[in-house]
Amino acid sequence: MSAQPSTDPVASLTSRFQEEIDRALARSVKGIDYLASSGPATGMTPRDLLHRRGTYALYRYRPLVEEIYRIPVLIVMATTNRGYILDLAPGQSFVEYLLTQGYDVFVIDWSPPRPEEKTLGLDHYTQDFIPDSIERVQRTTGEEDVNLVGYCMGGVLSTIYMATHPETPVRNLALFTTPIDFSGMKLFSKWSDKRYFDVDRLVETMGNAPPDMILEAFRMLRPADRTSGTIQLWENLWNDEFVQSYRMFDRWANDILPLPGEFFRQTTKDLMWENRLFKNELRMRGRRADLANIRVPVLHALAEHDHIVPYDAAKPLIRMIGSDDKEEVVLKGGHVSVVAGGNAVRRLWPKLDRWLGRRSV
Amino acid sequence: MPDDSTPLDPFALWRQMLSQWEKGTNEFVNKASESDAFAEGMHRLMGTSLSAKKASDEFAGRMLLALNLPSRADVEALGDRLQAIEDRLIDVTRALEELTGPSASRPTLPAPKRTRKPPPAEEAATPAPAAPVAKVAKKRSRR
Numbered sequence: 113m114s115a116q117p118s119t120d121p122v123a124s125l126t127s128r129f130q131e132e133i134d135r136a137l138a139r140s141v142k143g144i145d146y147l148a149s150s151g152p153a154t155g156m157t158p159r160d161l162l163h164r165r166g167t168y169a170l171y172r173y174r175p176l177v178e179e180i181y182r183i184p185v186l187i188v189m190a191t192t193n194r195g196y197i198l199d200l201a202p203g204q205s206f207v208e209y210l211l212t213q214g215y216d217v218f219v220i221d222w223s224p225p226r227p228e229e230k231t232l233g234l235d236h237y238t239q240d241f242i243p244d245s246i247e248r249v250q251r252t253t254g255e256e257d258v259n260l261v262g263y264c265m266g267g268v269l270s271t272i273y274m275a276t277h278p279e280t281p282v283r284n285l286a287l288f289t290t291p292i293d294f295s296g297m298k299l300f301s302k303w304s305d306k307r308y309f310d311v312d313r314l315v316e317t318m319g320n321a322p323p324d325m326i327l328e329a330f331r332m333l334r335p336a337d338r339t340s341g342t343i344q345l346w347e348n349l350w351n352d353e354f355v356q357s358y359r360m361f362d363r364w365a366n367d368i369l370p371l372p373g374e375f376f377r378q379t380t381k382d383l384m385w386e387n388r389l390f391k392n393e394l395r396m397r398g399r400r401a402d403l404a405n406i407r408v409p410v411l412h413a414l415a416e417h418d419h420i421v422p423y424d425a426a427k428p429l430i431r432m433i434g435s436d437d438k439e440e441v442v443l444k445g446g447h448v449s450v451v452a453g454g455n456a457v458r459r460l461w462p463k464l465d466r467w468l469g470r471r472s473v
Numbered sequence: 474m475p476d477d478s479t480p481l482d483p484f485a486l487w488r489q490m491l492s493q494w495e496k497g498t499n500e501f502v503n504k505a506s507e508s509d510a511f512a513e514g515m516h517r518l519m520g521t522s523l524s525a526k527k528a529s530d531e532f533a534g535r536m537l538l539a540l541n542l543p544s545r546a547d548v549e550a551l552g553d554r555l556q557a558i559e560d561r562l563i564d565v566t567r568a569l570e571e572l573t574g575p576s577a578s579r580p581t582l583p584a585p586k587r588t589r590k591p592p593p594a595e596e597a598a599t600p601a602p603a604a605p606v607a608k609v610a611k612k613r614s615r616r
Contacts, residue, residue: 128482162567164560175585182587214589226553227546255587302507308516317523325519332506336498340491347488469591 138350146349151359155196157208162218162248167225167232167372168241170248172218176211181472183283184216185259186249188242188266191371192326195221197364197452198263201356206451209461213469218249220266222369230319230373234382235396237375238272246281257283259472261464263451264289264421268383271429272394274408275401284471286411286464288451289421292403292432293390294383296425299333304384311380315373323368330368333419357453365448390428403429409437411467413460415450416442439467 159171187207189195198206198219210217220241225232246258260282262270267290274285291297303309314321331338341362348354371379388394394401410433414426423442430440441463445455505511537544543551 125482128484132484161563164563166556166560177589178585179589180585180587181589216585216587226556227549228553253587299503299506302512303515305509305512305516307509308513310516310520313520313523317527333503334499335502336495340495343491466591473590 135350139346142349142352142355146355151363152201152356154201154360154364155199156202157199157205157211159219162252163244164223165241166229167223168237169221169223170218170245171221172216172252173207173211175216176208177214180214180216181469182255183257183259183472184218184249184253184255185210185261185468185472186245187217187219188260188262188270189219189221190264190266191222191237191269191375192265192369194364194367194369195219197448200360200364200452204357204360204453204457206456206461209457210465213465215468215472216253218245218252220245224323224369225320225372227319230315232372233374234269234272234378237269238276239397239399242269242273243277250281256281259284259286259468261286262288262290264447268292268389271403271406272389272396272401274406275389275392275394275403276396276399276405278405278407280408282408284409284411284468285406286413286468287429288413288460289415289418289426289447290412290429291421291425292429293425293427294387295390296422296427297384297420298422300329301384303329303332304380306385309380311377315377318373320373321371321376323370326371327366327368330365330420361448361453390432392432403432404434406433407435409471410435410439411464412438412440413450413463414440414442415445415447417445418447418450420447 157173159173161169162172163170187198189198199208202208207217207219242260246260249258250256258281260270260274262268262285267287270285270287271290271292274280274282295301304311341358345355345358348358382388382394386393389401389403392400392402392404410430412426412429414421414423418426427440430438443450443455443459443463445459449455450460534544534546
């Protein structure tokens with residue numbers, strides 16, 4: 113289907129048109145396949161459920177190599193999204209990569225909260241679910257030390273946990289695209305302006321924050337993306353790899369979870385309106401979240417073109433934590449492509465492996 | 474592949490235009506949605522929709538009660554109870570396995586040794602498996 117570049121402009125144009133005609137034919141055949149099939153399977157790496165309590169589930173992935181690092185890795189997934197973004201497909205799975213590099217991988221993944229879980233707040237996540245998972249990882253592995261990795265809101269929860277638990281068994285903390293200064297999230301701040309947004313009424317009426325509302329907020333950040341994405345899909349229907357990748361990411365991006373009402377209310381009031389985490393004023397069950405309490409080695413990976421967590425929102429973390437061994441790295445990519453897909457395969461994953469491997473013995 | 478930068482490639486020009494439209498539209502809408510008027514309008518609309526939802530939920534609840542039918546909330550509550558029972562079963566199974574050893578249905582794998590050391594510095598940057606990743610992964614996953 114490819115053509116050699118030609119120096120003759122007319123021949124080049126003819127060849128280009130011929131290529132497009134071939135693609136159009138392939139498109140019409142594969143378009144039918146696209147509509148008739150359900151898309152590629154995701155989350156295929158074998159794992160075992162260690163514990164589930166409502167929205168909270170802890171999984172252990174089965175090791176793939178005979179010799180692993182001493183310290184296990186516990187990943188905290190973002191609360192708005194399904195965890196399979198970290199395990200998309202063989203060869204494109206962050207979890208599979210970690211397993212093949214010799215890590216013992218545990219993941220906290222979230223299910224849609226039940227109606228009665230509307231009362232779950234930030235404190236349940238940071239003072240109950242994460243410490244409970246750490247204890248279970250310790251019991252399962254027989255190791256005292258644990259590495260903690262948090263993605264997006266999972267990074268915020270991990271940070272709050274660390275900032276309220278100076279005595280933690282966590283030995284290394286890796287955070288991906290984690291906001292700290294919520295005033296840096298300009299559009300979300302504007303949209304949740306306390307003069308107009310009655311979050312109490314929303315929670316009291318709906319119970320849990322509906323996923324449609326969260327999805328629309330994400331979409332409004334890049335309103336043209338859906339249209340241009342659909343056009344790109346049509347253009348590339350002839351390309352199986354493109355279509356497979358598109359379907360995995362598109363399915364995941366639309367698979368948004370509701371948030372427990374109280375969690376949503378606290379996130380809005382304490383983080384978005386009052387910016388308490390940044391001000392070191394956030395309190396969880398009597399403990400103050402002081403970022404200076406974080407003294408373990410920290411890696412914070414940010415995305416250069418992150419429109420959800422802009423650099424201004426994430427950059428204070430490294431300055432404010434108490435660790436001596438700390439590193440911020442800004443990688444090419446966006447909020448998702450920094451952790452999954454071809455960009456992540458080349459950049460973040462090897463970077464994390466280099467950073468974490470020597471600290472995990 | 475042909476050189477997409479050739480000035481005679483109308484398809485490359487089309488892609489460029491699409492990209493510029495996308496960028497321009499996103500910037501325009503973002504700018505417009507930064508205003509107080511936008512936030513106020515959006516939340517007024519949400520308030521109206523919440524009121525409507527509350528009224529419709531109450532009406533539907535009364536209707537279902539009159540017809541002696543379970544509401545969605547009742548069905549969800551039943552689902553929750555089933556889930557809670559399933560969760561307890563998982564806990565009980567795990568506790569039993571801890572007491573009696575793993576079940577025969579899942580073969581026991583030898584526990585891996587926790588003695589791994591990182592490779593020497595120059596080899597440490599192990600590239601991830603070379604998987605076919607189409608350009609959509611870069612484009613579509615900007616979120």
